[in-house]
Amino acid sequence: MVHRYDALIIGAGGAGLMAAMQLYPHGQVAVISKLYPTRSHTGAAQGGIGAALGNLEEDHWEWHMFDTVKGSDYLADQDAVEILCREAIETVYDLEHWGLPFSRTPEGKIAQRPFGGHTREFGKAPVRRSCYAADRTGHMILQTMYQQCLKNQVHFFDEYHVLDLLIEQGRCAGVVAFCLATGELHTFHAKAVIFATGGFGRVYKVTSNAHALTGDGMGVVYRRGIPLEDMEFFQFHPTGIYKMGILLSEAARGEGAILRNRNGERFMERYAPTLLDLAPRDMVSRAIYREIREGRGIDGKNYVHLDMTHLGREVLDVKLPDITGFVRTYLGLEPAKELIPVQPTAHYAMGGIPTDNDGRVVIDEKNTPLPGLYAAGETACVSVHGANRLGTNSLVDILVFGRRSGRHAARFIKENDLPPLSENPEDRARETINKLLNSKGSERAADIRETLQTEMMDKASVFRDAGTLTAMREKLKEIRDRYERVKIEDRGAKYNTELMEVFELGVLIDLSDVLVECALARKESRGAHFREDFPKRDDANFLKHSLAYLGPNGIEIAYKPVKITKFQPMERKY
């Protein structure tokens, strides 16, 4: 079945819905999602959205920009960061005008609170910049955006899983998607496609990410020869619930919570004397790992404590109700009285599909755009987060660059006709599906995935070196070999969720390959990428973005320069 649209948006989280809001007045637009839109992972964001509104104290977008650049360990493109921090402000007001129920200050303005790495006067002290709705800011953003899309009659294809990208004569021509309800393939022929498909935290064993976050968008474009940028940088959030990985927002520490080791010591005093527990995530996660390695984990195990006992009921129930509930539900602990076991949890991909500042996907070191193809949000790499993202900036990113990609695509669809479409556009997707359905193998996908996630956690997470990464490279060969023999029990057409899980696993393996190769090639430590064999940042050789291509002989890595405008690289201390 062939559908024709002016523009397609793949993914219905904040970035996709924001793009849809820009595009709907300008043509036929559809949003395609493998989930119902309100299930998207934007809804799990907790702590807030960073914008220098200055509602509670003086603040400026330049300060926000400095913090973001410094937080990125100087790998972010500063022209993009400037856009991010300037436009954050109007974007937050847009959301409020669309009805988003922010928490309020006593004067009735949008409430703001401190967050990791956000400071006043270029690093002097924490600043209240995170605009929040209790600890369910992402939920409110997702609901508000979906509501506005319904109001404006945006067309949705719910539960359609995109399997392939169509490129014809150097232009993006659409996508092929698998309809979960029927098992049929659908071709979506379009002038412009925006990928807003989120991250791939499911490559790791302990993650805050939803089951759905398998990096499909990145995988689909990568398999069509488009590079992925800065994939070695994966953020571990310091405070995931021990073993489960469920996120306990940085907002907890923003409201005053403290990390403690087995001696009850506030160990961040030794690692970040100025910002303490509100240092950026890469540093806090490394500090926790160090404490554990040096025997100061709780009971000698691999976790530390988050102490919220001094915050008081009022703060817990009013400002942090959801995470308080998670602790009660999953740990059976009372955060007002008991310490909470936490460990770093795989949280956010700084890397992704390379784009320019209008969300156009760029396909080489010279930033040449592929006409009609866009990406926004976690699946994209603009790059505004560089080597380490600051808390709250993911929500800023999805909205600011979701909006910019939607606006650029709106102009593009006016100025261009539909590209040609090849005769059998579904062939490649059908081949992928048929190969899996006809597999006579005996390997359970779950066992392969378990191996992948455990090994990646062990060998390619917060600390890495040539030894662990080379071992992971070898493991991945084994894993890929096992995937060739994967077993499928459900051969039905309707809601074959097993088939889709196996497809997703294939993507996770591809992305793990890319992550490991880029991490091996980057012989320095920067932001979330910490090489124990190269523990220093090396600006002379590595102040550059990596681009990984799927070439005929495997992964090829190239580099492109970082755009530096206002802030020269300095040593990063907090």
Next chain:
Amino acid sequence: MQVTLRIRRFNPEKDAQPWWGEYKFEAEPTDRLLDALNHVKWHLDGTLTYRRSCAHGVCGSDAMQINGRNGLACKMVLKNLGEKITVEPLPGFRVIKDLLVDMDVFFARYRAIKPYFITHSPEPEKERLQSVEDREKFDDTTKCILCGACTSSCPSYWVNPEYVGPAAIVNAHRFIFDSRDEGKEERLAVLNATEGVWRCRTIFNCVEACPRGINVTRAIGEVKKALLYRKT
């Protein structure tokens, strides 16, 4: 602990009638029911079908009937459910495959109450002001994740699927009591119609079912009051 899951199964491509599948295995008492369902799907029977995503109670994908009560599989911890756990699809919704139900009717009812911010006055340059007290009036109903647990638990909905149902009313409440919204009259008109809020018989099943702890019946009561005391 040893658990036994009894799961109501139905594959439209194979089965004329639903049947019970029974699965016995070792699990951690702190595992979620969703982890147990994943165990079945990943290690015992790959055809088992259900929706899931976030796995911690915020996305609303995995609402189902668990030991006779509606809830989210990812918010239920095994040790609180006993050794023998019965899992069925949401009642009152059409079953498509195993635990996966048709949500289209549910979302159509949601859309009927105009679940979006309506204003006619010009937008200020910055934010609209709202007092902490006014914000508090609709805080409870902003928590809804559209999982369907409440509507599916409602006997008034079972006998009359034209009824908008508790979830739609909760979302109407979220706007009706928002001091910034100007669509109150339009929404109240929908809820005053035959299939609107008066179908609620104050049974309280919805309150018990809501995994977000929303006091659904109170919200419905407040909407009824708003209709009764409306200036016409």
